[in-house]
Amino acid sequence: MASRLTGNRHVLGWIQALPLTVVLVGFLIAPIAMIVAVSFWGATEFSIYPAFQFDNYEFLFSSPVTYRVFGATLKYALITWALTLVIGFTVAYFLAFHVRSLTMQIALFLICTIPFWTSNIIRMISWIPFLGRNGIANQTLISWGVIDEPLEWLLYSDFSVILAFVHLYTLFMVVPIFNTMMRIDKSLLEAARDNGASGFQTLVHVIIPLTKPGIMIGTIFVVTLVMGDFITVRFMSGSQRANVGRLISNDIGLLQYPSAAATAVVLLCTVLIVIATLLRFVNIRKEL
Amino acid sequence: MSKLAKPKVGYSRRSLLKASGAALAASALPAPMLWAQDTKDIVLRQFGTGVSNLNDVANKVKEDLGFTLEMTALDSDSVTQRAATQPDSFDIADIEYWICKKVWPTGNLQAMDTSRIANYDKIVGIFRDGKLTPESTIAQGTAPHTVGFVDGPGGTSFATGETGWMTLIPTIYNADTLGIRPDLIDRPIESWTELLNPEFRGKASILDISSIGIMDMAMVCEAMGEIQYGDKGNMTREEIDKTMAIFTEAKRAGQFRAFWKTFDESVNLMASGEVVIQSMWSPAITAVKSRGIPCVYQPLKEGYRSWGGGIGLSSSLSGMELDAAYDYINWYLSGWVGGYLMRQGYYSAVPETSKNFMSENEWGYWFEGKEATDVITSPTGDTLAQAGEVRDGGSFFDRMGSVACWNAVMDENQYMVRKWNEFIAA
Amino acid sequence: MERRPRSFYILAAFFALFVLFLYGPILTIGILSFQGPQGGLTFPMNGVSLHWFRDLFQEQAVGDIWGAFRRSFALGLMVMVTTVVVSVMAGLAFRKRFFGSGFVFYAAITSLVIPSILISLGVGLIFNQFGWRIHWATSGFGSQLTWTLPFGLLIMFAVFNRFDKSYEEAARDQGATAWQTLRFVVLPIIAPSLIGVALFGFTLSYDEFARTLLTAGSYNTLPLEIFGMTTNVTTPVIYALGTLTTLFSFSIIGVFLLAVWVMGKRRANKGSDPGKAV
Numbered sequence: 001m002a003s004r005l006t007g008n009r010h011v012l013g014w015i016q017a018l019p020l021t022v023v024l025v026g027f028l029i030a031p032i033a034m035i036v037a038v039s040f041w042g043a044t045e046f047s048i049y050p051a052f053q054f055d056n057y058e059f060l061f062s063s064p065v066t067y068r069v070f071g072a073t074l075k076y077a078l079i080t081w082a083l084t085l086v087i088g089f090t091v092a093y094f095l096a097f098h099v100r101s102l103t104m105q106i107a108l109f110l111i112c113t114i115p116f117w118t119s120n121i122i123r124m125i126s127w128i129p130f131l132g133r134n135g136i137a138n139q140t141l142i143s144w145g146v147i148d149e150p151l152e153w154l155l156y157s158d159f160s161v162i163l164a165f166v167h168l169y170t171l172f173m174v175v176p177i178f179n180t181m182m183r184i185d186k187s188l189l190e191a192a193r194d195n196g197a198s199g200f201q202t203l204v205h206v207i208i209p210l211t212k213p214g215i216m217i218g219t220i221f222v223v224t225l226v227m228g229d230f231i232t233v234r235f236m237s238g239s240q241r242a243n244v245g246r247l248i249s250n251d252i253g254l255l256q257y258p259s260a261a262a263t264a265v266v267l268l269c270t271v272l273i274v275i276a277t278l279l280r281f282v283n284i285r286k287e288l
Numbered sequence: 289m290s291k292l293a294k295p296k297v298g299y300s301r302r303s304l305l306k307a308s309g310a311a312l313a314a315s316a317l318p319a320p321m322l323w324a325q326d327t328k329d330i331v332l333r334q335f336g337t338g339v340s341n342l343n344d345v346a347n348k349v350k351e352d353l354g355f356t357l358e359m360t361a362l363d364s365d366s367v368t369q370r371a372a373t374q375p376d377s378f379d380i381a382d383i384e385y386w387i388c389k390k391v392w393p394t395g396n397l398q399a400m401d402t403s404r405i406a407n408y409d410k411i412v413g414i415f416r417d418g419k420l421t422p423e424s425t426i427a428q429g430t431a432p433h434t435v436g437f438v439d440g441p442g443g444t445s446f447a448t449g450e451t452g453w454m455t456l457i458p459t460i461y462n463a464d465t466l467g468i469r470p471d472l473i474d475r476p477i478e479s480w481t482e483l484l485n486p487e488f489r490g491k492a493s494i495l496d497i498s499s500i501g502i503m504d505m506a507m508v509c510e511a512m513g514e515i516q517y518g519d520k521g522n523m524t525r526e527e528i529d530k531t532m533a534i535f536t537e538a539k540r541a542g543q544f545r546a547f548w549k550t551f552d553e554s555v556n557l558m559a560s561g562e563v564v565i566q567s568m569w570s571p572a573i574t575a576v577k578s579r580g581i582p583c584v585y586q587p588l589k590e591g592y593r594s595w596g597g598g599i600g601l602s603s604s605l606s607g608m609e610l611d612a613a614y615d616y617i618n619w620y621l622s623g624w625v626g627g628y629l630m631r632q633g634y635y636s637a638v639p640e641t642s643k644n645f646m647s648e649n650e651w652g653y654w655f656e657g658k659e660a661t662d663v664i665t666s667p668t669g670d671t672l673a674q675a676g677e678v679r680d681g682g683s684f685f686d687r688m689g690s691v692a693c694w695n696a697v698m699d700e701n702q703y704m705v706r707k708w709n710e711f712i713a714a
Numbered sequence: 715m716e717r718r719p720r721s722f723y724i725l726a727a728f729f730a731l732f733v734l735f736l737y738g739p740i741l742t743i744g745i746l747s748f749q750g751p752q753g754g755l756t757f758p759m760n761g762v763s764l765h766w767f768r769d770l771f772q773e774q775a776v777g778d779i780w781g782a783f784r785r786s787f788a789l790g791l792m793v794m795v796t797t798v799v800v801s802v803m804a805g806l807a808f809r810k811r812f813f814g815s816g817f818v819f820y821a822a823i824t825s826l827v828i829p830s831i832l833i834s835l836g837v838g839l840i841f842n843q844f845g846w847r848i849h850w851a852t853s854g855f856g857s858q859l860t861w862t863l864p865f866g867l868l869i870m871f872a873v874f875n876r877f878d879k880s881y882e883e884a885a886r887d888q889g890a891t892a893w894q895t896l897r898f899v900v901l902p903i904i905a906p907s908l909i910g911v912a913l914f915g916f917t918l919s920y921d922e923f924a925r926t927l928l929t930a931g932s933y934n935t936l937p938l939e940i941f942g943m944t945t946n947v948t949t950p951v952i953y954a955l956g957t958l959t960t961l962f963s964f965s966i967i968g969v970f971l972l973a974v975w976v977m978g979k980r981r982a983n984k985g986s987d988p989g990k991a992v
Binding site: 009010011012013014015016017018019020021023024025026027028029030031032034035038087090091093094095098103106107108110111112113114115116117118119120121122123124125126127128129130132134135136167170171179183199217220221224227228229230231245248249252257260261264267268271272275279284285286 | 840
């Protein structure tokens with residue numbers, strides 16, 4: 001009996017997947033269900049009450065600010081994606097094809113991860129003395145004579161927000177791209193070279209197509225991280241810009257949970273649609 | 289148990305304080321042995337913003353009262369959230385009066401019996417009948433006394449007079465105005481209108497906490513003569529729209545360098561020279577000054593925007609812990625904390641007890657608005673003022689007497705909040 | 715050895731710039747943590763001292779850094795161990811292509827891409843509506859797992875995709891039970907990758923902010939504590955903390971590399987002995 005039970009791959013599979021499933025049901029699916037339910041509820045100044053009304057969505061879709069904020073969120077995601085892709089690809093390419101020993105690769109890789117052990121908030125606060133009006137960057141540029149007046153747009157602007165995003169998330173692009181690059185059979189590159197392909201041609205016709213899955217996975221990370229962020233935008237723009245995450249967190253702060261939930265539902269749908277589209281181009285389970 | 293405890297604690301403290309000097313009181317205060325044995329295992333969890341959730345206070349409580357006070361410092365959004373939605377996570381809530389207006393109806397806090405509060409009679413009038421002196425007029429907005437009392441122990445709506453049941457025991461309060469960098473603005477600043485003066489384009493800031501920010505905005509718009517409010521503390525939708533429109537336009541024109549949300553951000557904005565004029569809190573000015581950077585808490589002709597904080601008790605508190613909480617409150621008002629906070633630039637709810645814990649020089653400088661006769665230092669030892677300097681805005685009665693409005697939660701609060709969100713996103 | 719092409723130097727320079735960029739804030743933190751006693755969070759420096767490092771080990775005006783650090787560290791370890799165990803199990807499960815695996819897989823992907831604040835909000839709402847008490851070790855722990863588990867799972871996919879099945883078959887042919895195969899063949903082979911999963915799990919948990927924001931309860935984790943500390947005067951103490959964290963991570967990685975190097979040496983001396991495992 002026991003052996004028949006454990007022998008059945010479906011049963012054994014479920015037993016092994018059970019812990020994961022329990023966590024996901026309890027802390028992912030239930031919360032999502034709760035958010036969807038609450039998005040139809042009503043709120044008073046201090047509490048929320050069960051109801052079934054579309055007020056929250058109505059307000060959301062009738063406000064021009066919503067569209068502007070969603071636009072800004074997508075803009076941040078797109079620009080950050082493009083930058084992290086270029087930087088991440090280059091870094092991964094260097095690590096995978098130019099660094100020869102595995103130990104060196106691991107060492108360089110770990111060096112890139114060390115800054116992540118220092119709290120995000122501390123790292124963000126520390127950009128301010130660097131980019132500020134009297135910060136290092138401006139003082140250096142002025143002392144070099146490049147500029148006369150401090151550059152105002154270095155801090156509390158879209159520039160600083162995107163800079164922080166790139167800073168925080170490039171590594172999420174490097175890891176999967178590096179991973180797929182390591183799987184590329186080196187003999188393919190030799191074959192390309194033997195057939196007279198230039199380095200550039202090899203890159204475009206061999207490496208990039210083969211790295212696509214890694215790029216896609218990195219893209220998924222970066223896009224979702226940026227779209228869901230709220231704290232970076234708040235800190236780096238000095239609360240001057242908004243993305244959807246901030247809209248939600250503002251509502252939460254003001255105890256407007258139903259309104260926050262409605263925005264959250266729309267954000268979740270947007271993210272899932274973007275990701276579903278991306279997943280059409282890559283089979284994550286096979287390509288990792 | 290509780291009936292026994294009440295007179296014992298209240299009595300001993302009051303007589304002791306009267307009998308002995310401040311220093312003596314501090315050392316003689318530890319409660320009787322029997323009492324200490326019971327209370328030493330009690331742990332009370334308090335939360336609030338970093339403004340008053342100071343470890344020094346918790347340590348002094350341990351020393352004087354014997355029980356443990358655990359302090360959790362949060363940002364102001366989380367404070368509201370926790371008070372409203374997580375009644376199990378705290379015993380004592382250290383919140384502002386306008387937050388109380390939002391949170392009280394949830395039933396997470398219990399009303400306090402003023403007869404158990406030894407120094408109740410000495411609490412300044414602002415928190416009781418709303419008047420600083422019998423002649424004062426009451427400022428607009430959510431004035432503390434309007435949300436300070438309920439009808440009885442289970443009361444859910446606010447009472448209009450002193451009923452003997454308090455929602456929050458006032459702890460600290462202050463009159464806020466604009467902070468400026470006199471070294472970077474070399475002309476006198478006299479009016480709230482200067483916040484939107486194009487001269488300071490890209491060098492101004494306000495705070496991103498709607499209930500407070502909207503009042504700063506209102507002060508500015510009114511001073512500019514753009515809007516005549518019926519009641520700033522309770523705006524109509526139309527007034528909210530107009531106010532936001534003026535500020536949105538200024539924001540689009542690049543007037544603001546940033547909006548700040550935490551105390552610390554305001555200090556850094558000012559200290560690093562990112563802004564030269566902004567709405568600010570008094571100790572933030574002190575913090576900038578203690579780094580040797582000139583900073584003035586500029587009194588303005590239209591008056592101050594004021595706020596008050598207090599501690600409330602979780603409705604789940606009972607028995608010995610409730611007694612301990614009352615002890616804590618009595619201790620809080622007995623002067624040591626008041627003195628500590630006043631030396632940071634806040635005001636204590638019972639100034640006369642705080643006086644015992646301040647030097648004559650400190651009392652003169654912070655409360656009476658006199659010239660400092662010696663160096664003024666903060667509780668942590670930083671130099672804040674030299675002999676001969678005078679506090680910005682003058683004495684307690686000068687400052688608290690010219691309060692134009694209180695931080696407010698309006699009838700149209702939900703509408704205002706949405707508009708505020710739009711303003712930030714604009 | 716083959717001569718390096720010119721592209722190597724260009725790319726190496728690019729990489730160096732990237733590392734510099736990553737470490738820019740860390741450098742600022744490093745410099746500013748040596749502020750004089752009167753110094754603030756921003757330039758200019760107000761003297762040079764070790765004041766803030768000493769101060770870090772004393773009580774702060776607000777908050778409880780070390781209490782929060784202990785909680786974060788404990789939570790990080792809990793998340794780390796759970797992540798390793800659960801993702802290995804799930805990784806094994808997915809190799810079996812069991813019925814319904816597609817559903818679990820897409821749930822995991824959703825868990826990966828869902829904005830963190832939504833988890834925080836949802837879990838907070840559930841606990842609130844059911845009257846449960848939120849605590850960093852329950853609600854906070856679960857919320858963080860929704861972030862680390864999909865990560866662990868993806869790494870397991872990568873590991874098992876590279877896994878040579880013939881080892882298992884060989885073990886089975888020699889009469890090993892499924893458990894023995896797992897215990898003595900599969901686990902030792904994938905062990906190095908598990909270090910990666912563990913490191914990821916710990917790092918992601920230790921630095922997690924949004925998911926614990928509404929789910930931590932009475933006591934703050936370190937990121938929340940630091941955020942809370944900014945409601946009063948924040949001193950360069952948090953920079954001192956950052957500097958120490960960085961030095962600490964460097965030493966851990968140094969030890970790790972040293973271990974790899976020593977093990978490599980030993981293995982080279984002894985010669986490999988794969989048969990020993992079975």
